[in-house]
Amino acid sequence: MTHYLQEYARFATIAEMDAAAEQHVTFHWDAMTKTDRRVLDVIRRYSVKYGAAHLKHETIEETIGKSNATVRRAIRKLIKLRIIEKVHYIRPVMSGLGANIYIILPFDDQGKMNRRDDADKPHDNKVHEPVSKNEALLSKSINSKDLVKTSPQEPSNLSTSLFSRMKDLLTRTIGDTKLAREFYGIHRAISGKMLKFEIYQDDKKVFEDLAYRALMITVMATKKKAIRNLPGYFKGVLDQLVEETYFSDMFKCFDVPVEGFYYPEGNF
DSSP: OOOGGGGGOOOSSHHHHHHHHHHHHHHTTTTOOHHHHHHHHHHHHHTTTTSSEEEOHHHHHHHHTOOHHHHHHHHHHHHHTTSEEEEOOBOSTTSOBOOEEEEEOOHHHHHHHHHOTTTTSOOOOOOOOOSOSOOTTSSSOOOGGGOOOOOOOOOSSSOOHHHHHHHHHHHHHTSOOTTHHHHHHHHHHHHHHHHTSGGGTTOHHHHHHHHHHHHHHHHHHHTTSOOSOHHHHHHHHHHHHHHHHHTTTTTTTSSSOGGGOOOOTTOO
């Protein structure tokens, strides 16, 4: 049976992929740092079996001995230089953000992209659904029907695809779209606080997915109980999803639980 990562491969053989990676490095040598090249090499090594890599940031960090912010910066550089493509991978509802899929692009693609008339148009970097549930790098098996696809890139005004999806969901479920603007505003407020930091600047679509998922959970909750303040409930769910996605593993590097830390008064 075809492994789901093979669907993302851009090369017929691993030798072709290695050659393309080498061409990218040679062509962009001055634009790339040593860390950029090491991150690309990690992606290449994890791609040798299926032609694409399903990697957590933590795996890359541990392999090259660099911080999360440094790895994210290198990945953004590789994407900007059109050396790799990143596909967001979302775990089932309430389980947070999964590892991303990284694909090394053919070197020839760069020249073709530069010659396109629509090169400056936004790229529709959609979430793709895998066909296998047994990938070793995943933290848990995935059921494709549980995946929520990320919306296409949205324009800057309120008539965005996320806003439209919210209105459509409210129409199909509770038959009322009056609160869509308020839900969207809550999403913008929460995501805006995160997106201003450099390490989250490439996660706009992730926050959109979390907002839509939070709305789905809110709507489902109305079928089971009366909720007097839907925007407040939605904000609580979205806050929880963001916390689980980005901060659930924050304190794993400490040898004692958070409660074990003690700061005597006057020592600050």
